[in-house]
Amino acid sequence: MSRTGNPRRRFSTVDGLRLFAAVLAIVAPACDPNAPTAQARERVILVTIDTLRWDTFEGSGNQASALPETLAFARRGAIFSRAYAASNVTQPTHASLFTGLHPWEHGVTRNGQLLDFELETVAETFRDAGFSTSAIVASFALDSDFGFDQGFDAYEAIFGRELATLRQWEGRRVPQGLFYELADRVVEHALARLSAAEGERQFFWFHFFDTHDPYGDTVTDEADLGLPELYAAAASKRDVPATLARARHLYRADAGALDRALARLWQRIDAEPSIVTHVVFTADHGESFGEGGALGHGDALTAWELHVPLFVVSPRVDPGERDDVVGSVDIPATLMGLADIPHAYPGRSLLAVGDSDARVWGMSSTAPDKRGRDGRYFAVVDGTIYAGAADGVLFEDRAGLAAPEAIDEQLRKAFAIFDGARGRGVSLTDPETRAALEALGYAVPESVTEEP
Ligand SMILES: [Zn+2]
Known part of the structure; x- marks a missing residue:
């Protein structure tokens, strides 16, 4: 890695000695004692959760976090209480997470569009910087067909489950109707990826889909509840409060199942302290359960669809809750900052505390x-x-x-x-x-x- 060079390589001549002293004098005050050493094995892990609300993660009112293990892990790093997704659907936000550009800048303004191959993505920058790059995605919405595999050495799409009876999505055939996968299996594959990755420096992207509808698909003793049933209840004005209450209950249950699976990832990171690990965790959007008259995500720009969890756990980040206003477009600069890779991404690196008056911009996809x-x-x-x-x-x-x-x-x-x-x-x-x-x-x- 490039941080401050390696003085020992220069310690061979008198000139080298002078240079070493000069370099040391310049860099010493800037040295971060918690920063990884030049030789340490290092990995950067981006975790994106499909459809996770901020309040489900953090807890609110008299309701505790539905993801206690993940929240406990997050507390070792910086938790951003005012983070906003760039969009209220999957592809535009993920395109922003990978390019640092807003939807009208990268061109993915709704689902079903191709991420432009001309654009620089974080996976490409990591690969160019000598990182191995691997991804696991748990939804057809991020299938390699849509261009999100740019820059990845390995791109594993795991879809073993049907979403309702969907055979087509955004004009594309869903092979065998298999659209998504749950976290138990995704984590299984993620842990295997961590073991198999080659090279001293590694970038991983793990995507999870559990909190997306159908709600309750992680629960074995209760029936699932899909968004079509919510829309039907709303249209007929029958059983609306009860249906919404059941949807919220099952959504939290799914978040809990996701948390139990993610805990295995956090435990794995703990068990490998010799590997310098940076984790950036966020969601592509939240979900509405009747707030502002909205259901699901994508139709309305409500706070419940835009306000998302975001945390960074890294030896390079001070722990604590942060209230500076941040967005999906800040993720690329943050990832590069964690790995000390020179880059030209817009957005702010979240390593430094930013502006609590900053404006975040975005758009609805619909x-x-x-x-x-x-x-x-x-x-x-x-x-x-x-x-x-x-x-x-x-x-x-x-x-x-x-x-x-x-x-x-x-x-x-x-x-x-x-x-x-x-x-x-x-x-x-x-x-x-x-x-x-x-x-x-x-x-x-x-x-x-x-x-x-
Ligand atoms: Zn999504």
Whole structure:
């Protein structure tokens, strides 16, 4: 690894001795006593959970965390209490987690699109830096067909279970209808990957699907409950509170089963203290259970769909709860910071405490909303989520109230530019547009590539 060079290699001549002394004088004050030594075996593990709410992870009110083992592990590192997903569906957020770009920048604005091969992904950067790279994904939504395998030496997709009777997803055939897998089996494969990985430096991505509907599929003595049943109850206005209560109960049960499986991964990391291990854990989005009138994820921009767990456990990160505002787009810079790899990813590295007034931006994936608008955007401003579009009035999502005029005006401008950037001839990198966005608290990354 490149951190501060290796002085011993230079200790062969008088000149070398002088250089060594000079280098030592420069780097010594910056040396982190907890940082890994140059020779240590090192691995970076990104864990993404499909559909995990922040409050399910952290606990809220009189309800404890549904993932106590994972929360206990997280407490050894930095837990981010104000982390927001870049989108409320799987592919756009994962594309942001891998590129540091927002959906209208990387182009995956809804499920079913291909992650552009021209874009640099974290797996590619790790591989170029000499890491072995392996992934295990537990849902067809992240199948290699969609381009998420870029940069991985090994990409293992494990789908042994059917999702309802789905045979097609986003226009693609789901082989044998097998769409996803549960954590017990995924962890089994993940532990085997940890054992099999080659090289001194290793990057892993493990994706889990347990908390996605159907709810209760980890529970053997209760029937599953799928989103179609929730929608049916809502449409018929029959048994709605009871159906929602059952969905929440089963969702927590799934989160508990996930936690018990993940505990084996945390135990494995504990059992190998000689390997320097950095873990970044987050979710691609949360889930609504009737809050704000929404169900599932993808149709609404509610706090319950956007506010996600995020923690970093690493010898390079100070433990504690952090309240700086962060997002999916900050993950690539963080992963590279943990491994000390030079990079050009936008977003902030979470190794350093950031801005509690930072704005987080993102978008909903869905097809046109009730007013026929194609896609809706959101911004987190001073801890509040404002959702809307260029041509619509902005609403504070929780209360459904109009946004304050000043914020409404600012965000409409930004949203209009995002809309225009999506294949309608507006260039984000045009100097005037760039300056206008910067004035609104939005920095256009250097790595944005645009259609001619
Ligand atoms: Zn998802």
